[in-house]
Amino acid sequence: MTATSFHLGYVPGVTPGKWTRMWAERRPGVPLELHTVTAAEAADLVRAGTVDAAVARLPIDRTGLHAIPLYTETTVVVVPKEHVVTAADEVTVADLADEIVLRSGDDTLDWPDGPPGRAAEYAPPTTAEAVEIVAAGVGVLVVPQSLARLHHRRDLTYRPLVDAPGSGVALTWPDAENSDLMEEFIGIVRGRSAHSTRTRRSEPPAAPAPRPPSTAGRRRPARRRR
Structure with missing residues (x-):
């Protein structure tokens, strides 16, 4: 570096x-x-x-x-397109109680009461591997929405898991x-403008432009009479 x-x-x-x-x-x-x-x-x-x-x-x-x-991202569940949960627009943790739920090392979701469903015997280290397992018909995958979009497949879809912790x-x-x-x-x-005073610059600030000379106190020339 x-x-x-x-x-x-x-x-x-x-x-x-x-x-x-x-x-x-x-x-x-x-x-x-x-x-x-x-x-x-x-x-x-x-x-x-x-x-x-x-x-x-x-x-x-x-x-x-x-x-x-x-x-904070929405948490979603990735499932095959013909999965029963796709009948609803949203899913709850209780809806996954009987499912084998996969997680991946790409997320850090914090489950106060433990993740939903049954834990898989094999925990895939990456989202890509977990998606392949779901596509093979083994379990469902709970991930942040951006990861579901990143690993989108035509044979899979996802639904928001409304009562899950956000990412x-x-x-x-x-x-x-x-x-x-x-x-x-x-x-x-943070969305500061380029001229924000909080954004420090390594180059010195530009010198201020010279002020025009003051006209205060000057007497105007008298008009000539015709």
Whole structure:
């Protein structure tokens, strides 16, 4: 990692394209390098300095880190298109009581009373593998909605799981004095304008334009009489 670039990690399902475009407009001479990271490793990579910041799924271990919650995703259940739950527009946890419920290492959903249904004997490490198992007719998959969209298949669909915990997404970075580049990226994520006083710049501010000379106290020339 060099001082002339900014490295951002992001978990699957997150779409950093808008931030990337805004960064290119504000810092055209500093590349924004993107790195796909797993939910489990995002915080550790920030602490290790492998990336400058990461867009991670909550909850995370915040030891040595700052974190700004960005948004909360809807949790959905991915099922074959002919599955019985597709008859409804929404699904509850109770509807999955008799199902084999798969989860993947790409999400960090926090279930206070435990996940719904029956736990699978094999827990797929990735959403892609879990989707393949569901497509084979074995179980259903509970994930944040962005992951269901990312791994969309024609033979599968999903329904919102209305009483399930949501999946929080946050920007996290080292708990230290922010660099100019870090302040810039925080400003972009928070929607600050390019001229915000909170966004620090490494270059010195432009010198103010000279003020025109004052005309106060000057006497106008007298008119000549004809």
